[in-house]
Amino acid sequence: MTICQVIGHVWATKKEESLAGLKLMVVREMDERGRTLVAADAVGAGIGERVLVVSGSTARRAMGRDNTCADCAIVGIIDSLEVDREAKQA
Amino acid sequence: MTICQVIGHVWATKKEESLAGLKLMVVREMDERGRTLVAADAVGAGIGERVLVVSGSTARRAMGRDNTCADCAIVGIIDSLEVDREAKQA
Amino acid sequence: MTICQVIGHVWATKKEESLAGLKLMVVREMDERGRTLVAADAVGAGIGERVLVVSGSTARRAMGRDNTCADCAIVGIIDSLEVDREAKQA
């Protein structure tokens, strides 16, 4: 999973039918790459929240239907994140 | 999904048979990386439009046949995109 | 597999139900890219340890249930790593 922040919404009237009814959010990876992706929301995330995002076939599992044409999904809302900066070469 | 723009077409007479009849579009990722890819079109997209693009096994699902040899597909045409630039460290 | 170091923990109360009960660790790839990821722990790893991390559908296999919505998992704790720096152009 990658750690992302929810930064927006996408609307698409014309889309592959399995995507109908899904909430599509714009997320940005919170690492050096900072990629911007569109993820289907499986947990009810809101703008500004830090979330866990999965990709590939796992995203289809997250939406509960293997034939959903989403390859990116939000699967968790991060409450807290504890990183040990000292751990780098322990 | 990634946000791409449709920028062209590709023609290939000699190709793996499952690709016959598919419309193959050149798309460019609209992020920092700006990768250029070729995607099968599942929604009738046109040049210049911003689209949602899926990769990997999900692209095969989008084309409706799991044995289609496409690993990249256009699954939606973006009507609007709303990004909250303030959300970066909310 | 990539070689990562465990550097932290993530807590997420609201999450896709298949993730319930999994220990979610923050890991950092120990190569030039140094990406930060969140991995489900299949082996009982601790902070500071060097571990083997798998991605994609293999991560679901590692958690023992193909419907687990994790696309990154810790599958081994590295005891030792022997690299022959002379081997570069042998």
Added chain:
Amino acid sequence: MTICQVIGHVWATKKEESLAGLKLMVVREMDERGRTLVAADAVGAGIGERVLVVSGSTARRAMGRDNTCADCAIVGIIDSLEVDREAKQA
């Protein structure tokens, strides 16, 4: 799919048995990244040609046998490529 150019051949006597008899070509991605990959040839491509290349499980589909251990395959020979450079922010 990515757009690549065929730039060479690879020979490997000792290989996983499912790869026996496959033609293995060296291809280079024709974008900024310019990655060099080895792809199994499903269409009879020659040195210097521009080709469409798929990755991952889709490459196995292209070789006609899901248990083929190739994760990269040439699936089309590009006749022409038409890119609208003006389309960038249409």
Added chain:
Amino acid sequence: MTICQVIGHVWATKKEESLAGLKLMVVREMDERGRTLVAADAVGAGIGERVLVVSGSTARRAMGRDNTCADCAIVGIIDSLEVDREAKQA
């Protein structure tokens, strides 16, 4: 497939059980990125050799058991590699 060189070994006593008995090698991609990965060896490769490496679900196929938790595998030892440097824009 990517072209890698075998540069070392990894030992991990505590690991996901499907990895028991596999030889885990450290490999480095021989392109500009030069990523370092850990691959399960399906062909008996040695330090210093140039090898073909597959990723993702294809690596599980290479190890002969779909439930093996390896997402990277060595599937061939390269005898020779012939690259036409003139082919770049043929």
